[in-house]
Amino acid sequence: MSDQNATLGLSSVDRSGLRGMVSARVGTWLLIAIALCLPMVVGGSWVFALGVCFANAIGVLSVSVLVRYGGEVSIGHTFFSAVGAYTVAILDTRYGIPLWFSVPLALAFGVVAGILFAWPSRRLSGIYLAVSTLALALAVPEIINNADSLTGGYEGLYVSKPLVPGVKMSLQRYYAALAVLLAVTYGLSRLRHSRQGLTLLLAKSHPAAADAFGTRRVWARIAVMGISGGIAALCGAMLAFAGSTVSPSGFTFWAAIFLLVGSVVSVYGLTFPRALIGGAFLTLIPQFLSASGAWIPVLYGVALLGVILAGHYLPQLTQAMGRRKGGA
Amino acid sequence: MSGLLQDLFPLVWSGMITGCLYALGALGLVMIFKCSKVVNFSHGNVAGFAAFLIYGFSSGVLLELSWGAAVLLTILAVIAIAFLTYAIVSPLVFESDLTATIATLGIGLIAQGATLLIFGADIVSLDLPVPRFSTAVLGLRITGYDLTVLAVAVVTIGALFFVIDFTKLGIAFRAISENPFAAEVCGLNLRSVHLFAWIVAAILGVVGALLIVPTTFLSVTTVAAFMLQAFAAAVIGGFASLPGALVGGILVGVLMNLFTFYVSPEYSSTFLLGLILLALNIFPNGILARVEGFRV
Amino acid sequence: MDVLTNALTGQGISLSFGGIKVLKGLDVSFRAGEITGLIGPNGAGKTSLFNCLTGAYSPQEGQIAFAGQSLDGLSPAARASKGIVRSFQHVALSPDLTVLENVMIGVARNHDTGWLNAFLPLPRGCAERAEMERAAMGALADLGLADAAHSLPDALPPGMLRLVEIARAIVGKPDVLLLDEPAAGLNNSETRDLMQTLQKLRSGGLVMVVVEHDMDLVMSICDRIYVLNFGEFVACGAPDEVRRDPDVIRIYLGSDDD
Numbered sequence A: 001m002s003d004q005n006a007t008l009g010l011s012s013v014d015r016s017g018l019r020g021m022v023s024a025r026v027g028t029w030l031l032i033a034i035a036l037c038l039p040m041v042v043g044g045s046w047v048f049a050l051g052v053c054f055a056n057a058i059g060v061l062s063v064s065v066l067v068r069y070g071g072e073v074s075i076g077h078t079f080f081s082a083v084g085a086y087t088v089a090i091l092d093t094r095y096g097i098p099l100w101f102s103v104p105l106a107l108a109f110g111v112v113a114g115i116l117f118a119w120p121s122r123r124l125s126g127i128y129l130a131v132s133t134l135a136l137a138l139a140v141p142e143i144i145n146n147a148d149s150l151t152g153g154y155e156g157l158y159v160s161k162p163l164v165p166g167v168k169m170s171l172q173r174y175y176a177a178l179a180v181l182l183a184v185t186y187g188l189s190r191l192r193h194s195r196q197g198l199t200l201l202l203a204k205s206h207p208a209a210a211d212a213f214g215t216r217r218v219w220a221r222i223a224v225m226g227i228s229g230g231i232a233a234l235c236g237a238m239l240a241f242a243g244s245t246v247s248p249s250g251f252t253f254w255a256a257i258f259l260l261v262g263s264v265v266s267v268y269g270l271t272f273p274r275a276l277i278g279g280a281f282l283t284l285i286p287q288f289l290s291a292s293g294a295w296i297p298v299l300y301g302v303a304l305l306g307v308i309l310a311g312h313y314l315p316q317l318t319q320a321m322g323r324r325k326g327g328a
Numbered sequence B: 001m002s003g004l005l006q007d008l009f010p011l012v013w014s015g016m017i018t019g020c021l022y023a024l025g026a027l028g029l030v031m032i033f034k035c036s037k038v039v040n041f042s043h044g045n046v047a048g049f050a051a052f053l054i055y056g057f058s059s060g061v062l063l064e065l066s067w068g069a070a071v072l073l074t075i076l077a078v079i080a081i082a083f084l085t086y087a088i089v090s091p092l093v094f095e096s097d098l099t100a101t102i103a104t105l106g107i108g109l110i111a112q113g114a115t116l117l118i119f120g121a122d123i124v125s126l127d128l129p130v131p132r133f134s135t136a137v138l139g140l141r142i143t144g145y146d147l148t149v150l151a152v153a154v155v156t157i158g159a160l161f162f163v164i165d166f167t168k169l170g171i172a173f174r175a176i177s178e179n180p181f182a183a184e185v186c187g188l189n190l191r192s193v194h195l196f197a198w199i200v201a202a203i204l205g206v207v208g209a210l211l212i213v214p215t216t217f218l219s220v221t222t223v224a225a226f227m228l229q230a231f232a233a234a235v236i237g238g239f240a241s242l243p244g245a246l247v248g249g250i251l252v253g254v255l256m257n258l259f260t261f262y263v264s265p266e267y268s269s270t271f272l273l274g275l276i277l278l279a280l281n282i283f284p285n286g287i288l289a290r291v292e293g294f295r296v
Numbered sequence C: 001m002d003v004l005t006n007a008l009t010g011q012g013i014s015l016s017f018g019g020i021k022v023l024k025g026l027d028v029s030f031r032a033g034e035i036t037g038l039i040g041p042n043g044a045g046k047t048s049l050f051n052c053l054t055g056a057y058s059p060q061e062g063q064i065a066f067a068g069q070s071l072d073g074l075s076p077a078a079r080a081s082k083g084i085v086r087s088f089q090h091v092a093l094s095p096d097l098t099v100l101e102n103v104m105i106g107v108a109r110n111h112d113t114g115w116l117n118a119f120l121p122l123p124r125g126c127a128e129r130a131e132m133e134r135a136a137m138g139a140l141a142d143l144g145l146a147d148a149a150h151s152l153p154d155a156l157p158p159g160m161l162r163l164v165e166i167a168r169a170i171v172g173k174p175d176v177l178l179l180d181e182p183a184a185g186l187n188n189s190e191t192r193d194l195m196q197t198l199q200k201l202r203s204g205g206l207v208m209v210v211v212e213h214d215m216d217l218v219m220s221i222c223d224r225i226y227v228l229n230f231g232e233f234v235a236c237g238a239p240d241e242v243r244r245d246p247d248v249i250r251i252y253l254g255s256d257d258d
């Protein structure tokens, strides 16, 4: 089981040499520079959409982290993003607490929620875990709707408190989401080289070996779910702030599946550009297709299959091509 | 006391009826999982698409056929979809069962989008030609619909178990789900057995969808939502056991009914979540299974 | 007898899987300062015994103790933190990590910086990483693998991966080192280097047990040898005694190696 989990179609990705790494780094910095300057160039509706795109990119990262470090797939991450979103929204609307305090709190709640879910599901893996996350996603809209005295029920809540008074709100929404996305990708790049990151990666592909070197697999699972839940909560927090409203319709079962779609489309990447691809996929495609919404699931489905099939057949194809070239 | 019984019997009865439907859905999921090691997330959406096809073929939206012809044509369509899904998914399984499972999500999304594109987001009604009557037995109201569901479920599931226990194909299915490698060595044709499982599952899905729709109306999400309970049923049954799926289905049907009546109708999905987590932890391999070790 | 008290001992270890007895009441005592060989045909139960000692399997009967302290009921991770470390017969390296990083995991249990250090460039975390890297580099260099430090496992031949596996086991300065077929897949010169490395590791405090099919290696580096067959010890003693033991000769003439 575990050894199968290790290969979620990840082989042959991210194995490029040093030159590739350098050019990737330059590309990332360029992308960050563009993202920083974009609001000066594009119109207001774009600034709004991009802010939401950054928030969704964080959500995509939360799913990808679980795949990369846990070897597990979740189709229920809207639960954790809802935790973050409603933390921010409730603190804002009911108590007037601004983002400076609510975002760290949302992160903490997300981590705790991740751990609380991981504990009862600690022995599950593969499809069993995936199905229990599915149940998690199903429960979310129901819980939100029923706790309407706190969550505003069906109508939701409007987040309006500025982060920095005096600065244009649309810019705040954009830059706050971008800043959190950058912080998350930076944190994840550190994690990859940390002691905890190394042991988690070993526990993913060889749990028995990790056990033998002092990393209990239950610890590994709980740690990964905590990290993933925390990041998802940050996604929710930023969705609330950058998107200005939170309502149960943003945290449906389908939204959870879309997060997974974004993660697959970004090939489970944890870098800033990859996360942006996933986030853009989730945000900008509905934007373009807003007139014909029925095409959205079709397009997502096709993209999902396309990426998976490409991941499966491309290596074989290039191999065959190489062989032909060698023979000629 | 008698009041309790008065409520309890009808609740258990109607829970069993819906439970049979969950079991039909769950059996399809388990059939596929047993041989292909894939959780077919497209099951609900494809079955929902099928229900819409029957509606479209019989109501004049697409064609104007009799009910039986519409069902037949739909089953053909669903078999074609099963073929296609299997063709896409089966090569991926060798890479990772999770990747293959995610691919079925993609197919489910496409099925849902296709339903929306062809039939729109409106609610339609699709009736089942069942005898309309109801009698009271020991204070229990039993309707023609109840008996139809029960009869169809018993016949379908009985036929399925018969096929699996006594026909050559069924024996091959059991052999392959026990050990694909050994089965192949013995010269069994993996592909045809897999296709058998996928097709049977698809037909079970259509039957389940047909039976569930009369209790509500038909919308894009009706059947998909119903299939989620079937997921719970399959999980509780251990996902790899056909009798487990049956027991799981009835258990979910009855428990959900009792919960919504006695505790809260608003938290039924949350209850389902709790049920799944509980079942998975107490019986990691299903309520009817033994526990196995791992190997270093 | 200080040496004896620091031994890894097992008494009456019995293990079975579904009615099949894999280990039949084994009594073992692996002493510190010695290299003990554990030999026997395939399927004899050598790996299973290691799994029992490290806690990966729970034997149905028997007690296991290290330095007089019982290990029964302890998880593999808890035993690892007591300095009991193993290598795996089937190489178990993470394909996502470089060779150096894989070896760094061998010292992870000696470090304990918190989670903040994992995400932020705090001085303690950076120092810890540098320290782990230095130790891992040292172990790799000892095994002649320094050049491969930054490669991914997929890019290396199997023999080298086995040495990486051993590097990961020895880098954390264990008190008990259990090596499962360390020389499988190595060529002659690599095997010779490995023998030298193991000899160098021999120290007063270390319990070292080697499961190996290469008889030259076992006979030349081991102080004592246990011979396991069908879950039972058929012989135990110094290499010369074991070599002459009629039962052992019979077992090994029956099988194809040696």
Ligand SMILES: Nc1ncnc2c1ncn2[C@@H]1O[C@H](COP(=O)(O)OP(=O)(O)O)[C@@H](O)[C@H]1O
Residues within 6 Å of the ligand: B293, B294, B295, B296, C017, C022, C040, C041, C042, C043, C044, C045, C046, C047, C048, C049
């Ligand atoms: N997890 C397990 N489940 C069932 N049988 C096992 C398991 N682990 C080992 N065995 C059996 O135990 C016996 C000894 O295996 P092993 O310890 O690997 O032998 P060796 O390492 O000496 O070659 C073999 O017959 C093997 O099939």
Ligand SMILES: [Mg+2]
Residues within 6 Å of the ligand: C046, C047, C048, C089
């Ligand atoms: Mg072995």
